[in-house]
Amino acid sequence: MWVGLIAVLLASFFFGSVFVPIKKAYAGDGFITQLFVACGAFSVAIIVHAAQGFPGFYPFAMLGGFLWAFANTFSIQIINRLSMGLANLIWNSFSCLSGWATSRFGLFGLTAAIPASVGLNYIGIVILIFGYDLVTVLLVSAYKDSREEKITPRR
Template structure:
């Protein structure tokens, strides 16, 4: 850890901002119909890339490493499931679950040196393993929290009693609904929790290419020899990977929909705002990685947003209700917070 006295305050301040924004970045979208999320994904990623462009210009265009784009590709793949997750199990529970698996995947890959990275050594291994174990426990607790997410239903009150050409027609009674809205209620929770787990694992792998480049920059025989050790220098490549991947997915979606994609104009401005909030949060995370080291910043930043999102879910959107669910939410949060602190202090 750096001996520079200004690094710690900057690192913890950046972590705090990242936690607040990550836990709130989907709030602007809650009252708008976003369909299956494919159009929203592209709008959000366009905003993310614009923020990266500004950051890149401020940093005087550091060297672009194409391999860093892979992390953005991984993130964009996991992010496709965000709208279905929020629609099936709610914002608060969704972030709590994918945050837990995000923390666990990020910890394991850096701790054991997966994917060609250098293994992170810690001074207190037992404390480190305890923290990882608590993250797993918290993930199982989240699965028992029931969220109240209203299903999208179509009212038939506005349907004329007698309509022309009504004979021998088989129209969808809910033409505006996405496939997520049509999932039977009994399967919605299973679908949402499963997607949240997959997204969390992908999110936890998003920094792997950047850490790989930084680790191999210290080796003279590597193609990455001499690469920057400042994490923010890789933001433009990382975010470019996000925008490129989301564009490819959106084009594939348009082809699958036979050039009739479901677009939601009212979600454009909220989607752009959501993308900007996420991009700023991620830039803060990059700064925290540099100031605190990833083994400290990762568990802290992945633990905090779930609590912020849970507060939104409890006090604003009323997704989590009932004394039992409140107690389970607090227990889960305390568990993952304890795990994050154990993981962080194991390095000190």
């Protein structure tokens, strides 16, 4: 159990901070940034692959990597237009919901994993959606306030 919790904390830190340097430097159109992000992920993947004793090759898993890299190509433009907070909120909420639905209902040929407490499972999803709605409302109202300050003439 502790290994899982530590892994979740490390993943939260690293996935949550992957785009922080982009706020400090000009990222351009995002293609070079995507190249460096993919090279970093590939480097870590090689280390993990070696640590696991070089397990077998699964070509279907490459589809997930391709989709991840393809989506990351657009992440810079999305962050520049929406802000990092809202872009990461949308990205992570979608990732959480799609991962939950894949496991819960057995999508893509997986065996459905019925949780021990179905009620708590659905309460967690409701909290996720409520949190998404709450943060979206707060970010949109803050964005409107900042635009009104720029537009309103000072007297």
